[in-house]
Amino acid sequence: xxxxxxxxxxxxxxxxxxxxxxxxxxxxxxxxxxxxxxxxxxxxxxxxxxxxxxxxxxxxxxxxxxxxxxxxxxxxxxxxxxxxxxxxxxxxxxxxxxxxxxxxxxxxxxxxxxxxxxxxxxxxxxxxxxxxxxxxxxxxxxxxxxxxxxxxxxxxxxxxxxxxxxxxxxxxxxxxxxxxxxxxxxxxxxxxxxxxxxxxx
Amino acid sequence: xxxxxxxxxxxxxxxxxxxxxxxxxxxxxxxxxxxxxxxxxxxxxxxxxxxxxxxxxxxxxxxxxxxxxxxxxxxxxxxxxxxxxxxxxxxxxxxxxxxxxxxxxxxxxxxxxxxxxxxxxxxxxxxxxxxxxxxxxxxxxxxxxxxxxxxxxxxxxxxxxxxxxxxxxxxxxxxxxxxxxxxxxxxxxxxxxxxxxxxxx
Amino acid sequence: xxxxxxxxxxxxxxxxxxxxxxxxxxxxxxxxxxxxxxxxxxxxxxxxxxxxxxxxxxxxxxxxxxxxxxxxxxxxxxxxxxxxxxxxxxxxxxxxxxxxxxxxxxxxxxxxxxxxxxxxxxxxxxxxxxxxxxxxxxxxxxxxxxxxxxxxxxxxxxxxxxxxxxxxxxxxxxxxxxxxxxxxxxxxxxxxxxxxxxxxx
Amino acid sequence: xxxxxxxxxxxxxxxxxxxxxxxxxxxxxxxxxxxxxxxxxxxxxxxxxxxxxxxxxxxxxxxxxxxxxxxxxxxxxxxxxxxxxxxxxxxxxxxxxxxxxxxxxxxxxxxxxxxxxxxxxxxxxxxxxxxxxxxxxxxxxxxxxxxxxxxxxxxxxxxxxxxxxxxxxxxxxxxxxxxxxxxxxxxxxxxxxxxxxxxxx
Numbered sequence: 163x164x165x166x167x168x169x170x171x172x173x174x175x176x177x178x179x180x181x182x183x184x185x186x187x188x189x190x191x192x193x194x195x196x197x198x199x200x201x202x203x204x205x206x207x208x209x210x211x212x213x214x215x216x217x218x219x220x221x222x223x224x225x226x227x228x229x230x231x232x233x234x235x236x237x238x239x240x241x242x243x244x245x246x247x248x249x250x251x252x253x254x255x256x257x258x259x260x261x262x263x264x265x266x267x268x269x270x271x272x273x274x275x276x277x278x279x280x281x282x283x284x285x286x287x288x289x290x291x292x293x294x295x296x297x298x299x300x301x302x303x304x305x306x307x308x309x310x311x312x313x314x315x316x317x318x319x320x321x322x323x324x325x326x327x328x329x330x331x332x333x334x335x336x337x338x339x340x341x342x343x344x345x346x347x348x349x350x351x352x353x354x355x356x357x358x359x360x361x362x363x
Numbered sequence: 364x365x366x367x368x369x370x371x372x373x374x375x376x377x378x379x380x381x382x383x384x385x386x387x388x389x390x391x392x393x394x395x396x397x398x399x400x401x402x403x404x405x406x407x408x409x410x411x412x413x414x415x416x417x418x419x420x421x422x423x424x425x426x427x428x429x430x431x432x433x434x435x436x437x438x439x440x441x442x443x444x445x446x447x448x449x450x451x452x453x454x455x456x457x458x459x460x461x462x463x464x465x466x467x468x469x470x471x472x473x474x475x476x477x478x479x480x481x482x483x484x485x486x487x488x489x490x491x492x493x494x495x496x497x498x499x500x501x502x503x504x505x506x507x508x509x510x511x512x513x514x515x516x517x518x519x520x521x522x523x524x525x526x527x528x529x530x531x532x533x534x535x536x537x538x539x540x541x542x543x544x545x546x547x548x549x550x551x552x553x554x555x556x557x558x559x560x561x562x563x564x
Numbered sequence: 565x566x567x568x569x570x571x572x573x574x575x576x577x578x579x580x581x582x583x584x585x586x587x588x589x590x591x592x593x594x595x596x597x598x599x600x601x602x603x604x605x606x607x608x609x610x611x612x613x614x615x616x617x618x619x620x621x622x623x624x625x626x627x628x629x630x631x632x633x634x635x636x637x638x639x640x641x642x643x644x645x646x647x648x649x650x651x652x653x654x655x656x657x658x659x660x661x662x663x664x665x666x667x668x669x670x671x672x673x674x675x676x677x678x679x680x681x682x683x684x685x686x687x688x689x690x691x692x693x694x695x696x697x698x699x700x701x702x703x704x705x706x707x708x709x710x711x712x713x714x715x716x717x718x719x720x721x722x723x724x725x726x727x728x729x730x731x732x733x734x735x736x737x738x739x740x741x742x743x744x745x746x747x748x749x750x751x752x753x754x755x756x757x758x759x760x761x762x763x764x765x
Numbered sequence: 766x767x768x769x770x771x772x773x774x775x776x777x778x779x780x781x782x783x784x785x786x787x788x789x790x791x792x793x794x795x796x797x798x799x800x801x802x803x804x805x806x807x808x809x810x811x812x813x814x815x816x817x818x819x820x821x822x823x824x825x826x827x828x829x830x831x832x833x834x835x836x837x838x839x840x841x842x843x844x845x846x847x848x849x850x851x852x853x854x855x856x857x858x859x860x861x862x863x864x865x866x867x868x869x870x871x872x873x874x875x876x877x878x879x880x881x882x883x884x885x886x887x888x889x890x891x892x893x894x895x896x897x898x899x900x901x902x903x904x905x906x907x908x909x910x911x912x913x914x915x916x917x918x919x920x921x922x923x924x925x926x927x928x929x930x931x932x933x934x935x936x937x938x939x940x941x942x943x944x945x946x947x948x949x950x951x952x953x954x955x956x957x958x959x960x961x962x963x964x965x966x
């Protein structure tokens with residue numbers, strides 16, 4: 163059954179959720195309270211700030227990826243609607259693993275926090291592959307010119323979940339190493355020609 | 364007295380409130396603090412995460428329902444404006460029952476928390492019936508083609524409050540059972556042909 | 565110096581801020597924690613919930629008023645831009661007096677909390693009079709058809725700050741009485757023909 | 766490689782993030798709790814309220830500046846996209862230095878808090894110079910009529926980071942003096958003809 167939700171409206175609603183999820187992240191970084199010395203307290207927060215930066219960029223890149231995807235969509239069906247809702251629920255929940263890793267990165271229980279964080283990124287990124295997969299199987303949802311490109315986009319979209327999964331595995335041995343790997347993945351997504359967030363052409 | 368607020372502007376404002384209400388829900392789930400073990404703390408949060416997922420989907424489905432409704436509206440009167448505001452106030456308040464149930468689902472006072480939660484969902488869903496009722500009584504607010512459909516939509520819109528009310532009653536005997544019933548209702552709303560969120564055709 | 569910010573863009577940005585301010589209000593109502601009994605804890609929160617409802621409607625009415633105002637505006641100058649920014653800053657700060665009154669309405673220090681609350685509403689409403697005043701003095705900012713109406717709108721816009729100021733004065737003797745007066749003012753704004761939020765015609 | 770993200774979509778997403786960042790600021794001001802006297806507690810919060818007002822206006826002015834900039838942009842490339850994302854991440858993080866300064870302005874460790882605050886404003890403002898610089902070096906991203914103006918806009922955009930940097934230096938000797946300097950900078954940005962936020966003509 164075709165839903166008559168216009169792709170533009172769904173994209174605008176998604177933009178709103180994504181913008182809010184990105185902006186709420188900072189609430190998980192604790193400001194030095196009145197009784198604390200400022201510099202030591204901020205130094206103590208560097209892991210939270212580093213994870214904030216990584217998560218903000220992950221969500222920013224997801225926005226770009228989402229925007230590029232919806233640029234190709236001409237019709238929304240119910241499956242797309244609810245896959246998209248699942249993706250939004252997962253992005254909206256990222257403040258939780260972000261705060262978890264920020265609290266534990268330099269502590270004694272850093273490995274499970276880093277595994278949880280990278281596994282959450284894997285999950286968030288996997289929705290994009292599911293979305294592209296749904297579109298590839300239903301080419302009538304895409305603009306005619308986009309039907310060829312969608313298969314390439316689906317292939318590229320695997321790079322996100324696979325890379326974050328590697329970071330999750332690395333986290334078992336080196337939590338900080340896995341955060342650095344996440345940052346490197348993001349850097350590649352920013353500058354790389356074959357990044358999932360780059361428009362397929 | 365006719366207000367000159369365009370349906371599109373009211374829908375866009377409502378989209379904003381709904382997107383924010385959905386995204387704020389995660390703030391009620393507590394991240395493991397620096398002194399806690401990560402896995403046990405997260406396991407302890409599973410009720411909060413389960414309730415988060417249900418509430419996020421409830422709000423997402425409300426968005427779809429709202430969108431489908433406003434697709435049929437060609438004029439906004441004052442009654443519609445304030446019924447819509449009441450509906451937004453109720454959706455915006457859902458983080459409170461969500462956090463209440465998340466805190467109590469596995470505790471000794473779970474039944475009242477689950478009653479409060481499902482009663483809140485009932486209230487939120489009932490606004491949609493009130494809105495459709497207002498539209499059915501004032502067909503000049505609707506696009507001509509939608510006037511027939513509105514009665515069917517009003518009838519279907521009862522499914523939400525009635526189902527959530529049953530979940531509220533079930534909550535007196537089984538809090539977890541009522542959360543599972545809520546999840547089943549949502550699943551039906553996602554896949555069911557006669558779901559209130561499905562477009563009437 | 566004329567700014568080239570289109571009224572539509574300024575209105576959309578303002579809509580965003582207003583929607584967020586309304587939705588954040590619920591974060592100030594504390595959910596019953598795991599160790600508390602649910603019903604007694606919620607009963608204890610009734611003042612916070614009552615103030616939540618009043619504040620949400622105040623902000624909703626401000627949105628309608630703002631929307632009606634910007635419907636008449638065809639050009640934005642720098643004065644309008646910054647008066648609007650001051651108004652947004654005041655609406656965004658309402659979670660603070662809302663939480664203050666919610667915490668104190670039934671306590672021993674209720675009067676100052678209620679004075680603070682109604683004084684904050686007075687301030688928020690006064691910006692609208694300042695905005696209309698700015699527009700009346702610069703009719704070239706308005707659509708030609710709106711120039712007559714603006715004087716009537718300015719006159720009506722006084723009703724908000726004057727009524728909330730009376731509620732602030734009443735708060736010195738009866739905090740709950742002043743909240744009831746605020747609710748009555750809002751009810752009038754919802755149903756009254758000469759409400760500031762009603763479109764002048 | 767040219768991204769096909771329309772400037773309007775990027776501006777709308779940025780508007781959302783900026784509106785949320787401004788509105789979240791108030792959450793860092795603590796409402797008097799039930800056990801506290803209201804007036805003394807609010808008096809104790811005046812530094813937080815003063816810093817709230819300054820930060821809200823800083824973000825509001827950034828919005829105006831951003832809006833004026835994107836009014837000149839006709840194409841978005843990947844560099845612009847990620848410079849803009851960096852700028853948004855920095856604006857979104859302002860609740861942290863805002864809360865830090867609010868907590869410490871009248872305490873014994875005010876100087877580092879004020880240095881941190883003004884340094885954060887410097888960083889946020891510097892992104893605008895980077896953005897204008899990117900545009901000046903790639904005039905094909907701008908509307909033809911804007912290519913001359915961009916150099917003037919870049920020059921003016923230096924006023925923000927340079928002024929905030931002076932405030933950061935002043936903060937070492939007078940934390941309150943530096944907050945007053947920040948307020949004066951903002952006042953100039955509001956009324957000054959050559960403010961970075963004023964449209965170049």
